[in-house]
Amino acid sequence: MNIIETHNLCKQYGGALRVAHLDLKVPEGCVYGFLGPNGAGKSTTLKMILGLVHPTAGSIQVLGQEMKAANRLPVLRQVGSLIESPSYYGHLTGEENLRIVQTLRGLPEKNIQEALQIVRLDGQRGKKVAHYSLGMKQRLGLAAALLGYPKLLILDEPTNGLDPAGIQEMRELICGLPGRFGMTVVVSSHLLSEVDQMASQVAIIREGELVFQDSLAALHGRSRHHLALRTTDNGAARRLLKEHSVPWQEEAGYLILPILPDEKAARLTRRMGEQGLGVLRLEERQKTLEEIFLELTGKAASL
Structure with missing residues (x-):
């Protein structure tokens, strides 16, 4: 089963088509690398998949259901996401930030400690987020996305701005999620070297158009x-x-x-x-x- 399918997906701003006739197929249980230069339409596409932006044309299926106003919330309860930069309250601790999300979503309290352990922040849970490093803030955002143990996790440029050690840590976390929890992870990036070390399936877009979609092995196969x-x-x-x-x-x-x-x-x-x-x-x-x-x-x- 494909966790995500888009058909003829388009988004137009003014007279410009930012996403053009996109047909994505994200297989279940993989890390799916969504690649393209800056401004290619990656974030816009992910926002449409999450229902944050309304498509100009086309359809989107997530977890076997068509995304529309009537069923958006039930579908999104099974989806975790980190789009652009993580949101947080700097004057609260990491644990307190997660408690707000846990309460709003009606999730078990034990998920907070488990999510902190998954992202290796359990030793920093009592520290105010304003004093976190950039890498720790990214991991806190990932913990918030993981709180409900989603079937689908969407991460937009999760290593952006991190130092090499932070990038390595984030990469290891992402790579372990499908095996440990059966999640499907979609990771957008403009860095091929990053996706090459994480993904098993790859899509590449240019100016909103899909120019490649297949396994990472097939992409390597073009390197004749x-x-x-x-x-x-x-x-x-x-x-x-x-x-x-x-x-x-x-x-x-x-x-x-x-x-x-x-x-x-x-x-x-x-x-x-x-x-x-x-x-x-x-x-x-x-x-x-x-x-x-x-x-x-x-x-x-x-x-």
Whole structure:
């Protein structure tokens, strides 16, 4: 079952379509990375899924039910979220902040201590939140989202502004949630390196449009090996490659070839030498995930 499905989801502000015909499918029990440059429409999409923003067109299903005014609250009781920055009362302790959420939602009191333990704040529960570090405030926001042990957890840029230690801590917490509690976690980010270490499923959007959606393994699969060849006369080299039925593309002074068996590569270089062609470079290359991300989202996109 897909925990979230959107069909032809659109959001227009003024004359601009910020989210365009989005079809998302979030499988149950995974960490789903929702990627895109800053301003691509990630937060707007998550707000529409949570019913915080009304779609211009399209439909949204969450936990098998269509999100609409009549059933929004019953559906959201099974959803936890942390959108943008966490909200808190600085003059209250972490425990007191969670108690307010627990009371408003009618949840068991024991959930407070359990949530604090999950996010490793049980030793700081009596400290005023104004004196928390940024990472501790993020973890308190996560604790509030976890209070009701939701089936679906939506986190918008949860590592934003954290130092490396805070990022590592948040990443470990998120990665452990599906296995420990059977939750499905949707994590938005503009950093591919972060999602690469957390997610099993990935969607990438650019200017509100979906440009990739599949498993992380499939995204890695696009990082194909190839050979890069540069000679003293690439024109003559192209003719020789054509004679041997080797496809090629030209890129920045190199001839880009598929991976060849060692014998065929040796035969080609020997023929080039016989024809007076100097092989300046023959190297094996592989696209990085960052390069694939840039190709999908546009060279000028911010990482």
